[in-house]
Amino acid sequence: MRLISLLLVCTAIQPSQAFIEDILNQAFGGAGGGGGGGFQFQFGGGGFHQPQQPRYKPVKFPKGVTSKIHKSMDWMKGTEWMWNDWEKVRFQSDGIFVAPTEECHQPQAKQCKWSADKDGNINIMWGKKSGLHEVKADHMPDMNDDDFELELPNISLSGKRKRDGAPLHAEFVQVFDTEIQDARRDLYGDLGLEPGADVSTVKKAFRKMSIKYHPDKTGNDPTAHRKFTRIGEANEILSDPAKKFLYDMGGMESVRAMEKGDIPRGEDGHVTYPVPLEKLYTGSKEHVRINRRVVCTGCRQKPDLEKCRGCGKCPDEVKMVQQQVGPGFFVQQQQQVPSRERCKNEDTELELNIEKGMMDGEQIVFEGMAEQRPGQIPGNLIFTIKQTSDQRFMRENGYDLRTATQIPLKEALLGFDRSMAHLDGHQVRLVKQPGEVCQPFEVMKIPGEGMPHKVEGGGHSDYGDLYVKMNVKFPESLTDAQREAIDKLFPAEETQ
Structure with a gap:
């Protein structure tokens, strides 16, 4: 509707053709001063057209000037510099030079390149118009020093433009290419x-x-x-076992890919681990030896290393490949391909921390400790606690304990003060005061003598209760004298 309205106005007042073109270009965001790349309106040529980007041929270094970057100059890769107190320029790791000029602001055009020789001379082809620029660092960092990047801010570049001898200088700004940093x-x-x-x-x-x-x-x-x-x-x-595994296999590139979610994760391993109730009460450190498949890192490249003995073929790797399903149509599919890595079975000792108060079915997770497979993040190894039965105590409601003890008839009638051994061996006191009769199968509650309450993050905050069933031991038979004595003590009760 906006276009129709404009055309009606234009038809009515019949302005100049150039004026209408200008209005349409402003209304619809034409390319203007060089940034947008939108549509350009023109009359007499079909209405409008999309402007063509200028086509460049890749530039070449002059004869006698190397086109390669010597390994001693790798420190220049991925760096950004302030050029002649004017603008920032970049030395890409692929040899492309990027600067905010017409020829150098499009890296894909390959109009601007850089190279460096073993003597530290840096050559820059600044497009065909400006030509060759030659600079050199005032000193070189020690690439064997892990912290050589700390020296980069102290380095300056200086030189001249080849065609007219114009002076050049540059000051270090930053390492902009994190992949370069990672690779180092x-x-x-x-x-x-x-x-x-x-x-x-x-x-x-x-x-x-x-x-x-x-x-x-x-x-x-x-x-x-x-x-x-x-x-x-x-x-x-x-x-971190998973990240360590990927770093050992493929360096920081693999770790970054994992962080982006670009690497599949292997299956988890599961182990049911029996634990006596006693150890769930006291807590325990258990040492467990497992046998699992591991990837022999570095053995594909150097199979004769000592650590590579016993390493054989790995299982096939799962990789994403493009499959054509029709003319011009492709889909991503998983496909198993033979692995070039080497693997072996290896014993590993793990320490299981059985915490006080752990529940039956609770899990202990060892991240990244499942079987390894090339090209995958190792899954977790998960131990599931299986509480085994105890001859004396039974767990109830997670935190309480139940047990039973035998009380002689005399003590049941006259009272008692006795003790019984708990799961960890400490003594629990059981008391019936004189005059208090203990009924058969009576249950005595002992507060705070149950299972520990496990809290998140380790430790425990409280204990449940212990319930003790009193099994009163009656004599199998009585003598005549005993019967007479009882009869005198307990006269016949009237029955209704």
Whole structure:
């Protein structure tokens, strides 16, 4: 309706053709000054057309100038610099140079590239118009130092433009490519460990190094602060079995893919674990040995390593592949493909923390400790508590206990003060005062002598109650003298 109204007005007053084109372009968001790429209205040519982006041919370095990036200059990859106090430029890891100019702001056009030789000379082809720019760092960081990135802010670039000798300089801004940072990371090295160290060793190293580099000890030392941050990041990943497994298999790239939900998760393993009632009352540390399949990390590349002995073929991997289902139509499907990784069965010892008051059916979960399979996040290993029966005590309502004890007839009649052993061996006092007759099958309640109340996060807050059934032991027979004595003590009661 908006277009029709405009055309009616235009027809009535018959303005110039250029004026109408300008109105239509403003109304419908034409390309204008170079940002939008919308529709451009023109009369006499079919109404409107979509402007074509300029086509460029990939630029080439001049003869004698390398087109590659020497490995000693990898520190430049993924960095951003302030160029000539003007604008920020970027050195991509794929050799593309990005700058806010007509030729260099579209990386896909490959009009601007950079390279570097072993002597530290950095060559930039700034499109065909500006041509070759040559700069060099005032000093080089030590790539063997895990913390070499701390030195980058202290580095400057300087040089000149080849065609006219115009001076150039640049100051470091940041490493913008997190994938580059991830690829450079050695998490085990951050903690001073050899690759493949187990989780307990990782945690021990982290505790030691976190004390050494804690800000309370190091103050404002930027190197120590960076180290403290790095060891925290390393511990976060390597102390998590699932993340550690993926890091060992495919580095930080696999860990990031997991965090994005791009890696499937394997099945959980389930174990029913019998626990006596006594241990559910006292709590216990149980050491359990399991045998499971593990991936031999690093053995595909180096099968002759000592740790790779006994490693054989892994199960097939499940991968997502594109399948054509019709002309021009593709779907993503899961497909099993042979694995190139190596696997073996390995014994692992686990510690089960049986907490006081745990319930029958409660679960203890070991994250990422199910069987391993290449290309998958290991599932959890889940132990389900199976409470076994006790000869003397029975659990009731989760927190109470029931038991029975035998009382001689004499004590049932005259009173008693006796004790009985509990599940953990401590003595529970049972008392009937003189004059209080204990009836057969009477149940005595002992407050606070039941099962512990387990609380979330460990520990317990209270105890249930103990119920003791009194089984009065009657004599199997009486002598004549006993019968006469009882008859005198208990005269015949009148019956109705």
